[in-house]
Amino acid sequence: MSDSLVAAGAAAGPVAELALTGDVTRPARLTVSELLSWPQHRAQVSFDCSTSGIQQHRFTGPYLHDVLVSAGPAFDPARRKDRLRFLIAVRGADGHRALLSWAEIDPDFGRAPVLLAVTIDDTPLDRAGPQLVLPQDRCGARYISGIETIRVDGGYTVWT
Ligand SMILES: Nc1nc2c(c(=O)[nH]1)N[C@H]1C(S)=C(S)[C@@H](COP(=O)(O)O)O[C@H]1N2
Ligand SMILES: [Mo]
Numbered sequence: 001m002s003d004s005l006v007a008a009g010a011a012a013g014p015v016a017e018l019a020l021t022g023d024v025t026r027p028a029r030l031t032v033s034e035l036l037s038w039p040q041h042r043a044q045v046s047f048d049c050s051t052s053g054i055q056q057h058r059f060t061g062p063y064l065h066d067v068l069v070s071a072g073p074a075f076d077p078a079r080r081k082d083r084l085r086f087l088i089a090v091r092g093a094d095g096h097r098a099l100l101s102w103a104e105i106d107p108d109f110g111r112a113p114v115l116l117a118v119t120i121d122d123t124p125l126d127r128a129g130p131q132l133v134l135p136q137d138r139c140g141a142r143y144i145s146g147i148e149t150i151r152v153d154g155g156y157t158v159w160t
Helices: 004-010 064-070 080-085
Strands: 017-022 027-032 041-049 052-061 087-092 097-101 115-117 129-131 147-153
Touching: 041 115, 052 129, 064 115, 064 147
Parallel strands: 017 147
Antiparallel strands: 017 027, 041 052, 052 115, 087 097, 087 147, 115 129
């Protein structure tokens, strides 16, 4: 990249960082450009918003499942039953939050092709931060943008 483009990027503001935390052996802080190191997938989606109506977008990015597996979730990957109590809590910089279950995105269970998008409609999300993309959702509310934190949780407090 040319020096002028680097300078333009810097002038437009700092890049966002996503914190990957919770019951994982390798917690991480990831920028959008670091999310490009996982295999990239495309999704063309349509979702309904109660305030703005139907929206259609194209997203690219890694599977959420691939990124979370890299962080080393605290279960035995060989034992399918062990994964069923795990939750994934996603929070945007504005405080908007939603939960997924681990089983929802696990290839052995719900197999939902959820993306951690790095582009929306060909626009990079480096400064805004990644966006959750759930092609299986009819409603847009879980398409959390500007993701700041993803916490993998073994549900230890839920089951007490
Ligand atoms: N961070 C964040 N992401 C969010 C929301 C929000 O309030 N904060 N709203 C959700 C809702 S309700 C919808 S329908 C989609 C699209 O909303 P938008 O058109 O406001 O982007 O984004 C979702 N992602
Ligand atoms: Mo919405």
